[in-house]
Amino acid sequence: MENDCLFCKIVAGAMPAKVAYRDDDFVAIEDVDPQAPTHLLVLPVRHHRDLGELVDAGDAAEAQRLLQIAVELGRRHGGDDGFRVVANSGRAGGQTVDHLHLHVLAGRPMRWPPG
Secondary structure, three states, X not given: OOOOOHHHHHXXXXXOOOEEEEOOOEEEEEOOOOOOOEEEEEEEOOOOOOHHXXXXXXXXXXXXXXXXXXXXXXXXXXXXXXXXXXXXXOOOOOOOOOOOOEEEEEOOOOOOOOO
């Protein structure tokens, strides 16, 4: 756990969040500034700064499970209409919290380009 990391504090239960999914290795929470009717953040319990750090760690099973959870939640909330999964990486990529997380958005049509 990184002491100053907001998401590490949420994972540890030291900060409140609306939890949509939890297991020993991952947590999904509702975004506090939702951009769609369903906007969940899926994050690993283990701290990785961003997507690149997860890949550099070489843990393919952790990366696969992160994607599986995002897809499961997207299907659950988006149904046949679909969903979007977004990974912002670095400041220029739009990342605002330095703890890897995937955004799962559903419940409305998504536009392109996204931002």
